[in-house]
Amino acid sequence: MDCQLDIFFLEAVLNGLLLAGLLALLALGLNLIFGVIDVVWICYAELVMIGMYGIFYVHKAGAPLIVAALFGVLLVALAGAILHQLVIRPVLDSAPINQLLVTGGVLFVLQAAATMAFGIDFRNLGIRFGSFTFADMSFSYSRIITFGVALAAMLVLWLFLSRTYVGIAIRAIAQDRQIMPLMGVDQRRIYLITSAIGGGLAGLAAALMVLQYDIYPQIGLQFGPLIFMICVLGGLGSLIGGFIAAFIISEFIAVGGSCFATEWGYAIAFLFFMVVIFIRPQGLFGGRS
Amino acid sequence: MLELTDIDAGYGAFQALFKISMSVKAGEVIAVIGSNGAGKTTLLRVISGLLPASAGAMTMDGVSLRDTPPHKIIETGIAHVPEGRRLFPRLSVESNLKIGAFIPAARKKFEERLAFVYELFPRLKERHAQLAGTLSGGEQQMCAIARALMSGPKLVLLDEPSMGLAPVIVAQVFDLVRRIRREGYTVLIVEQNVRQVLKIADRAYLLEVGRIKASGAAAELSASDEIRKAYMGV
Amino acid sequence: MMRMSRTAVIGLPILIALPFVVHQLFGGSEKYYLHLLIQILIWSFIYTGWSLMGRFGLTSLGHGAFTGIGAYVTVLLWNYAGLTPWLGIPAAILIAVIVALLVGYPCFHMRITGHYFALLTLALTEFVRLCIVGLRDYTGGSLGTQPRRYGDGLSLYAMQFEPDRVLSYYIALALWLVGLYVWWRVDRSMDRYALDAAGQDEEAAASVGINVTREKLKITAISAAMCALGGAIYAQYQMYIVPDTIAGLGVSLNIVFACIAGGLWVMLGPTVGAVFTQVLSEVLRVTVQGSPMLQALFGSAALALDTLIYGLLLILFIIYMPKGILGTLLDKREKASNQPPPPSRVVLR
Numbered sequence: 001m002d003c004q005l006d007i008f009f010l011e012a013v014l015n016g017l018l019l020a021g022l023l024a025l026l027a028l029g030l031n032l033i034f035g036v037i038d039v040v041w042i043c044y045a046e047l048v049m050i051g052m053y054g055i056f057y058v059h060k061a062g063a064p065l066i067v068a069a070l071f072g073v074l075l076v077a078l079a080g081a082i083l084h085q086l087v088i089r090p091v092l093d094s095a096p097i098n099q100l101l102v103t104g105g106v107l108f109v110l111q112a113a114a115t116m117a118f119g120i121d122f123r124n125l126g127i128r129f130g131s132f133t134f135a136d137m138s139f140s141y142s143r144i145i146t147f148g149v150a151l152a153a154m155l156v157l158w159l160f161l162s163r164t165y166v167g168i169a170i171r172a173i174a175q176d177r178q179i180m181p182l183m184g185v186d187q188r189r190i191y192l193i194t195s196a197i198g199g200g201l202a203g204l205a206a207a208l209m210v211l212q213y214d215i216y217p218q219i220g221l222q223f224g225p226l227i228f229m230i231c232v233l234g235g236l237g238s239l240i241g242g243f244i245a246a247f248i249i250s251e252f253i254a255v256g257g258s259c260f261a262t263e264w265g266y267a268i269a270f271l272f273f274m275v276v277i278f279i280r281p282q283g284l285f286g287g288r289s
Numbered sequence: 290m291l292e293l294t295d296i297d298a299g300y301g302a303f304q305a306l307f308k309i310s311m312s313v314k315a316g317e318v319i320a321v322i323g324s325n326g327a328g329k330t331t332l333l334r335v336i337s338g339l340l341p342a343s344a345g346a347m348t349m350d351g352v353s354l355r356d357t358p359p360h361k362i363i364e365t366g367i368a369h370v371p372e373g374r375r376l377f378p379r380l381s382v383e384s385n386l387k388i389g390a391f392i393p394a395a396r397k398k399f400e401e402r403l404a405f406v407y408e409l410f411p412r413l414k415e416r417h418a419q420l421a422g423t424l425s426g427g428e429q430q431m432c433a434i435a436r437a438l439m440s441g442p443k444l445v446l447l448d449e450p451s452m453g454l455a456p457v458i459v460a461q462v463f464d465l466v467r468r469i470r471r472e473g474y475t476v477l478i479v480e481q482n483v484r485q486v487l488k489i490a491d492r493a494y495l496l497e498v499g500r501i502k503a504s505g506a507a508a509e510l511s512a513s514d515e516i517r518k519a520y521m522g523v
Numbered sequence: 524m525m526r527m528s529r530t531a532v533i534g535l536p537i538l539i540a541l542p543f544v545v546h547q548l549f550g551g552s553e554k555y556y557l558h559l560l561i562q563i564l565i566w567s568f569i570y571t572g573w574s575l576m577g578r579f580g581l582t583s584l585g586h587g588a589f590t591g592i593g594a595y596v597t598v599l600l601w602n603y604a605g606l607t608p609w610l611g612i613p614a615a616i617l618i619a620v621i622v623a624l625l626v627g628y629p630c631f632h633m634r635i636t637g638h639y640f641a642l643l644t645l646a647l648t649e650f651v652r653l654c655i656v657g658l659r660d661y662t663g664g665s666l667g668t669q670p671r672r673y674g675d676g677l678s679l680y681a682m683q684f685e686p687d688r689v690l691s692y693y694i695a696l697a698l699w700l701v702g703l704y705v706w707w708r709v710d711r712s713m714d715r716y717a718l719d720a721a722g723q724d725e726e727a728a729a730s731v732g733i734n735v736t737r738e739k740l741k742i743t744a745i746s747a748a749m750c751a752l753g754g755a756i757y758a759q760y761q762m763y764i765v766p767d768t769i770a771g772l773g774v775s776l777n778i779v780f781a782c783i784a785g786g787l788w789v790m791l792g793p794t795v796g797a798v799f800t801q802v803l804s805e806v807l808r809v810t811v812q813g814s815p816m817l818q819a820l821f822g823s824a825a826l827a828l829d830t831l832i833y834g835l836l837l838i839l840f841i842i843y844m845p846k847g848i849l850g851t852l853l854d855k856r857e858k859a860s861n862q863p864p865p866p867s868r869v870v871l872r
Binding site for chain 2 (some may be wrong): 163165166169171172175176178179180181182183184185186187
């Protein structure tokens with residue numbers, strides 16, 4: 001064990017904080033979809049993966065990074081809307097397991113399609129922003145940018161959900177679905193918009209991830225289950241819960257990873273998760289499901 | 290304004306309404322009374338589109354309601370205050386009112402209507418940032434009615450507004466209905482509290498087991514022996 | 524049940540005689556066909572184990588954890604502690620059951636169902652996979668590991684039988700039959716009616732004295748034990764295990780897909796699912812490898828084509844045939860003969 005309360009420990013803690021921004025953003029999309037539509041997109045991480053490939057190729061083709069990022073957001077937003085329209089809608093009224101499985105099918109399809117289209121080689125945008133050193137601690141600029149953008153996006157989303165008519169409708173539909181027509185709200189339209197927003201958030205996460213991580217078809221399996229775990233820990237459907245859970249889990253990963261090997265950081269995070277769920281299965285901020 | 294002709298409706302194999310015909314003219318307060326299970330709530334749900342009618346015709350100012358998708362019915366000028374209030378518990382009072390103004394026509398007049406509603410219900414203005422789920426029963430009813438008014442309706446459907454409320458609050462709620470009527474709204478009110486509702490209504494329909502058993506001026510029905518024995522405990 | 528007996532009377536002798544039929548028909552490549560049959564039988568056993576929970580609405584995405592525990596614990600105990608699988612497998616099963624109960628108890632006690640339950644179990648399977656990969660010094664990490672071959676690979680003590688395909692076949696057949704027997708016993712037991720009732724309305728079930736939590740825990744233990752056993756036998760047969768084929772989310776999804784495809788409420792449903800999925804992936808693999816065009820188009824990535832088709836079929840199945848192949852066929856047969864549905868049918872909520 002390599003764990004002292006020294007500067008490296010602090011560095012790990014702060015890096016954990018930066019990581020939390022990205023994880024919170026990912027959890028946000030998933031929680032939004034679940035809270036509003038009552039569906040879990042098992043393939044959420046794969047949508048991010050598609051976004052990453054999209055951004056990669058558009059940028060390689062010559063577009064500036066910002067444009068590629070915007071393209072990524074729109075691409076996955078569209079993918080989310082299509083996913084809802086074609087795959088989710090037919091099974092909206094069936095047992096929850098059907099919805100999970102159908103998105104599981106999409107998971108396979110997206111992974112396989114990506115493998116066939118892009119091959120299994122790891123790709124990387126090769127963008128280096130350098131790092132920022134402070135008191136013997138070093139933080140990469142990409143992480144800092146990721147954290148900042150993620151936080152900004154969440155702020156924008158919060159404003160949207162609390163100030164605009166559609167945003168309020170989205171929050172309302174999660175609380176009482178049946179009377180929405182009485183307000184003049186077309187439920188199907190709101191679901192579609194929410195799916196697009198969920199996809200857009202995934203696309204934004206993709207844009208941030210290409211700055212730091214390699215792209216390969218199976219990457220979804222690396223962080224997908226982690227995001228589900230974060231959402232369940234915070235209470236599935238709770239935007240606040242997901243946010244807080246993301247920070248808790250990131251700290252476990254970062255600190256655990258620096259004291260032990262990387263896998264153990266994750267394993268300890270999962271273990272913590274299992275313990276909390278044992279005591280409070282509905283998650284930190286969850287109501288009864 | 291509102292015309293129902295021979296409306297049938299039900300839940301699956303169970304028919305709840307049989308050949309219901311009624312009309313509501315502008316400015317009236319119409320009461321629909323009857324015991325539990327008579328079909329009163331079903332009637333309102335059919336009008337506002339939450340439940341499809343299986344036969345018959347419904348029009349609002351000439352527009353066929355049966356041909357209108359449920360979420361568009363509010364645009365014909367009908368606002369439904371559902372049974373049990375059904376506020377959005379984790380939204381603030383003001384957010385609840387805002388969602389009431391969702392339709393494009395209402396959005397334009399939002400500020401104006403909000404001010405009007407706050408004047409009508411000062412208590413709501415006080416509590417405008419409070420979560421709707423934490424309001425008292427009477428305040429929730431106020432908020433639910435206010436939310437319906439935000440869409441700028443011509444006809445307000447009130448489903449059992451006195452249900453679950455203490456008698457003192459019930460009196461306040463019926464006062465509210467009087468006030469709304471004075472502001473020019475037409476009201477169709479479904480109630481189990483026969484005594485109170487007949488005091489404020491112009492005309493009333495008696496619903497029994499899904500059929501209209503009697504109808505007429507509220508005063509008439511109020512005086513009828515049959516009704517007094519069956520529904521007012523005389 | 525009458526139907527079952529007639530099928531059994533005809534089917535069983537055929538299955539027992541099968542290796543010899545295969546030998547006659549396929550001469551030189553019988554090892555390959557036997558291998559296919561063995562895979563089908565072992566996975567059928569695992570799928571049947573899962574279906575014991577799935578049919579009562581307890582849809583777990585975590586059974587990849589139990590197969591993984593079954594496989595890895597057995598192999599590791601053999602490789603590092605020299606413990607014969609005759610003891611190692613029960614140990615693995617015990618561990619799997621304990622884990623299942625540890626996770627199941629809070630879930631059932633707090634009435635966690637549906638999405639929450641599925642995602643919790645998903646987290647469990649991921650946790651197990653992470654541990655397997657993390658312990659790479661022992662488990663070989665993502666590259667997998669092998670049980671140490673004892674002698675020439677044929678040994679009662681080491682429970683190794685891989686070189687003798689025919690023997691392996693009969694072991695797998697016996698395993699499969701045991702699985703069907705367990706399914707049959709559960710189906711006829713009081714527990715089954717208790718769970719059916721609980722599946723429809725937990726409060727009502729509890730009010731007639733059914734200890735819902737205890738019933739669910741019982742069935743979870745049986746289900747986990749079966750999957751662990753299946754995983755262990757798989758390891759002993761394959762003589763090589765890799766996290767991605769025996770543990771993790773992919774395995775869990777495969778299990779559920781096969782059961783859904785085959786039919787969840789019928790005894791042979793999971794088996795039909797296994798036949799379907801194994802044959803499908805073999806056909807796809809052979810087609811892809813035998814097709815110069817596909818190879819040219821996609822290179823090594825062509826192997827992903829079977830996953831693609833798999834995924835598409837899963838989606839189509841869920842949308843259009845949620846009762847699975849067998850379930851839908853049986854439904855059609857009933858409608859044709861106008862019989863009322865047998866009491867073993869639970870309405871798909």
